[in-house]
Amino acid sequence: MNKYPHSTRILVALDCIVFGFDGEELKLLLIKRNFEPEKGKWSLMGGFLEAEEDLEVAANRILYDLTGLKDIYFEEIKTFGKIGRDPVERTISICFFALINIHDHNQDQAKAQNAHWLNLKNRPSLIFDHNQMVDMALEQLRYKAALHPIGFELLPEKFTIPQLQKLYEAIYDTPLDRRNFSRKILSTKLLIDTGEKNQNSTTKKAILYQLDKEKYQSQFNAFHNFMSDAMI
Amino acid sequence: MNKYPHSTRILVALDCIVFGFDGEELKLLLIKRNFEPEKGKWSLMGGFLEAEEDLEVAANRILYDLTGLKDIYFEEIKTFGKIGRDPVERTISICFFALINIHDHNQDQAKAQNAHWLNLKNRPSLIFDHNQMVDMALEQLRYKAALHPIGFELLPEKFTIPQLQKLYEAIYDTPLDRRNFSRKILSTKLLIDTGEKNQNSTTKKAILYQLDKEKYQSQFNAFHNFMSDAMI
DNA sequence: AATAAATTGTGTTATATTTACACAATTTGA
DNA sequence: TCAAATTGTGTAAATATAACACAATTTATT
Known part of the structure; x- marks a missing residue:
């Protein structure tokens, strides 16, 4: 099945910034990791792209596992691919952000992932390059919301x-x-x-x-x- | 070295849309493939991400191999990851576009890749999902050039x-x-x-x-x- | 019941930007 | 010398933006 024999296969992850709005402040849905690596630290919700899975399907799967919601508004930001960004193994990560109504999502599903809504402004430091991902997501959100009507996705x-x-x-x-x-x-x-x-x-x-x-x-x-x- | 034991490693490609301008029309630098798969057909310039190579470095490498130029303006568009998009083997492709001055690049290097400047308007059909990539690149170029001074990158x-x-x-x-x-x-x-x-x-x-x-x-x-x- | 405090809906004016035009100057070739 | 093509600059009307004021609604308080 390896028909491009000379090329290296690499782990492909997806990481997702989920924005919410509580009426006063922008919020992020972040994971308090109860698994390795970096157990105990905060991170974005993520997952690996599976062998027979469309990229878009994977993004929807990860969002569903976190929120219990389907057809969420999301858009790709960029792919992070520096050597050493994941200390465990070479992994590239396709980073995207999603906008949801903070009251819509399934609380049990979030709890199962150990996810919590934290204020964007005083969020904790995150693992790997996830801080940079959040910075880019905010930049992208600001850019897009200035020109296109996406803010509504955050409201009831x-x-x-x-x-x-x-x-x-x-x-x-x-x-x-x-x-x-x-x-x-x-x-x-x-x-x-x-x-x-x-x-x-x-x-x-x-x-x-x-x-x-x-x-x-x-x-x-x-x-x-x-x-x-x-x-x- | 496989420390995330249950996940599948996947081929990661990069494909690049190179825009040029001859004073009258927008041009694309396209490859007439003299290699398999799809030998004889037209495609974008591309390559695989190597095991110990930063994503950005890979993009610069591919652009250098095609044009002989360094520090080219380029930006990522999105990552294409549908099952079956490459019929040879599951491959995701990080797609980006670059803007160069059409007279600056190294002719020999382009010739070595069998690359040719073709008019964007009446370009031939390309392999795989490369047509869709070009469509998105043009959309992105239009978007960006309307708001930011990137057009200059195409001029002397x-x-x-x-x-x-x-x-x-x-x-x-x-x-x-x-x-x-x-x-x-x-x-x-x-x-x-x-x-x-x-x-x-x-x-x-x-x-x-x-x-x-x-x-x-x-x-x-x-x-x-x-x-x-x-x-x- | 009257009133104060907070908030919402709508209006006005001055300024800046955008659009749709017109005209004069430069350069070459007939 | 003049015509044709192109470039540089100007102007007036329409539109959009920014800065500001006032009246209406609702609840809690007196």
């Missing part, structure tokens, strides 16, 4: 504009003008007024919106200007 | 604004307004007037500019608006 189905604004403020770690933000979002016509209002409020109840999924699909690749240049 | 050191415009028109396959394009480019302050003029012209000789490399480095991640929304 129905959400208010102030909630969306808080999300963007968390992603870019910067305050935004309420009135300009609202106008910019509404001008995309991507939001549908559900007619309902957010009942979890002790002051004026904000309008609950829903994503217009058809427009979302068709406009996804168009450029929006959600952030001017605050990001990098 | 000294170039005119009309030449730069022709490049952008080739990338996006669309005509652009001469006056607005010029203003937009000059407003970035990335160009330095060399004081020279393009002598290869039968009418008014255009000013030759040079990239301001310091500003290029520092502004690289800033958003420019080279293209409004014509792209996708």
